[in-house]
Amino acid sequence: MTSYFASHALIDGNVQRDVRLKAVDGHWAEITASVTKTADDIELPGIALPGMLNAHSHAFHRALRGRTHGDGGTFWTWRTRMYEAASRLDPDRYFALARATYAEMVAAGYTSVAEFHYVHHAPGGSSYDDPNAMGKALIAAAREAGIALTLLDVCYLHGGLDATGYTELDPLQQRFSDGDMDSFLARHDRLVSETGGEATIGLAAHSVRALTPDELRRLATAAGGGILHVHASEQLAEVEMCQAVHGMSPIALLAETGMLHANASVVHGTHLSETDIRLLAEAGATVAFCPTTERDLADGIGPARALIDAGAHLAIGSDQHAIIDPFAELQALEGHERLTSHNRGNFPPGQLLQIATNPVPVGYEHAGLCVGAPADVVAIDAHSTRTAGSEPTGIVMTASAADVTDVVVAGERIVAADQHRVRDVGAALSAAMEEIWPAH
Numbered sequence: 001m002t003s004y005f006a007s008h009a010l011i012d013g014n015v016q017r018d019v020r021l022k023a024v025d026g027h028w029a030e031i032t033a034s035v036t037k038t039a040d041d042i043e044l045p046g047i048a049l050p051g052m053l054n055a056h057s058h059a060f061h062r063a064l065r066g067r068t069h070g071d072g073g074t075f076w077t078w079r080t081r082m083y084e085a086a087s088r089l090d091p092d093r094y095f096a097l098a099r100a101t102y103a104e105m106v107a108a109g110y111t112s113v114a115e116f117h118y119v120h121h122a123p124g125g126s127s128y129d130d131p132n133a134m135g136k137a138l139i140a141a142a143r144e145a146g147i148a149l150t151l152l153d154v155c156y157l158h159g160g161l162d163a164t165g166y167t168e169l170d171p172l173q174q175r176f177s178d179g180d181m182d183s184f185l186a187r188h189d190r191l192v193s194e195t196g197g198e199a200t201i202g203l204a205a206h207s208v209r210a211l212t213p214d215e216l217r218r219l220a221t222a223a224g225g226g227i228l229h230v231h232a233s234e235q236l237a238e239v240e241m242c243q244a245v246h247g248m249s250p251i252a253l254l255a256e257t258g259m260l261h262a263n264a265s266v267v268h269g270t271h272l273s274e275t276d277i278r279l280l281a282e283a284g285a286t287v288a289f290c291p292t293t294e295r296d297l298a299d300g301i302g303p304a305r306a307l308i309d310a311g312a313h314l315a316i317g318s319d320q321h322a323i324i325d326p327f328a329e330l331q332a333l334e335g336h337e338r339l340t341s342h343n344r345g346n347f348p349p350g351q352l353l354q355i356a357t358n359p360v361p362v363g364y365e366h367a368g369l370c371v372g373a374p375a376d377v378v379a380i381d382a383h384s385t386r387t388a389g390s391e392p393t394g395i396v397m398t399a400s401a402a403d404v405t406d407v408v409v410a411g412e413r414i415v416a417a418d419q420h421r422v423r424d425v426g427a428a429l430s431a432a433m434e435e436i437w438p439a440h
């Protein structure tokens with residue numbers, strides 16, 4: 001049992017004073033307000049917030065930060081650069097980059113991450129001796145960085161969708177593919193049996209561009225109503241092509257193939273029709289918005305408020321890691337909605353924290369500062385240049401990742417007084433980056 005004490009904690013959107021949080025076996029066993037601190041309590045300074053859950057990550061995209069802004073272009077030219085980074089990965093480099101990226105995430109206030117993992121094989125598509133060497137590198141990286149990992153094993157079988165139908169994988173995409181659905185499921189079963197106790201393992205379809213309707217159906221059956229993620233409707237080109245080839249939108253195709261349900265997370269959902277919104281709501285699905293990525297890649301602004309109003313659920317993800325900062329994602333979610341609606345206060349701070357602790361994408365039953373949830377908590381400096389003067393409830397709209405001083409994950413203190421247990425996270429990131437982009 002470990003006991004933490006916070007003079008201020010934001011619980012269900014309200015400020016509670018003098019709160020003791022007791023962690024037993026990685027979960028909150030007792031949360032009591034208006035108590036007196038004892039010598040056994042570990043003090044969390046500032047304001048305690050729930051640990052935030054990152055619903056969508058590609059750890060290796062961190063290698064692209066600050067390297068894609070010079071030449072203009074579109075999402076699709078950015079993707080060429082991303083494939084180049086993917087082509088430089090091997091299990092050791094992947095481990096080093098993911099370990100540093102996950103440490104950056106924890107230091108920013110994320111306590112759990114859903115990693116959308118598709119770089120399965122060696123360049124060219126041949127398998128490593130252990131066909132899950134890359135996935136296991138991510139599991140080891142998360143363990144060292146102190147973040148709870150939900151590893152999404154992504155099925156990726158086709159290069160794309162054009163007017164002629166599904167296209168062949170190009171050479172850079174071949175390492176993402178297992179060749180066919182049987183081989184994917186066989187590798188996935190092995191991953192589950194060999195690593196199931198070390199990380200939560202889920203299933204994902206890369207997109208409606210990478211799997212045919214029959215393959216989507218088989219994947220949904222394999223998931224059996226459990227954790228299932230898919231990218232959808234991020235780019236208008238995808239929506240238009242899906243409409244042209246299948247006569248329906250990507251969301252309608254996902255609904256038709258059994259991919260939408262209460263444990264399903266649709267990533268992005270930027271370009272949605274009213275029918276799409278209704279289908280997502282009827283399924284009780286979660287839509288994982290990645291606002292700083294969607295802004296960086298010029299995707300567009302998704303209908304966040306309309307989804308919530310219809311009955312769907314939202315979550316946030318840092319996706320390509322142009323920024324790793326849950327506060328920036330939440331501020332962008334509200335800010336983007338203000339720009340499109342011309343209204344302020346679309347998501348009150350308590351609701352933003354609820355969105356950041358949606359347990360579905362990572363496969364938790366509960367999350368947040370409540371008994372039974374994983375014992376995750378983040379302490380924010382209430383007197384920084386950004387936060388000084390904010391009301392405690394308003395701090396969600398003023399804080400940044402730089403204001404996180406302490407982070408507890410599953411009852412264990414991973415960041416203490418601004419110091420992550422990895423020590424110099426910036427140096428770890430730089431060293432990992434030098435392996436991916438060696439100086440010439």
Ligand SMILES: [Zn+2]
Binds near residue numbers: 056231320
């Ligand atoms: Zn993504």
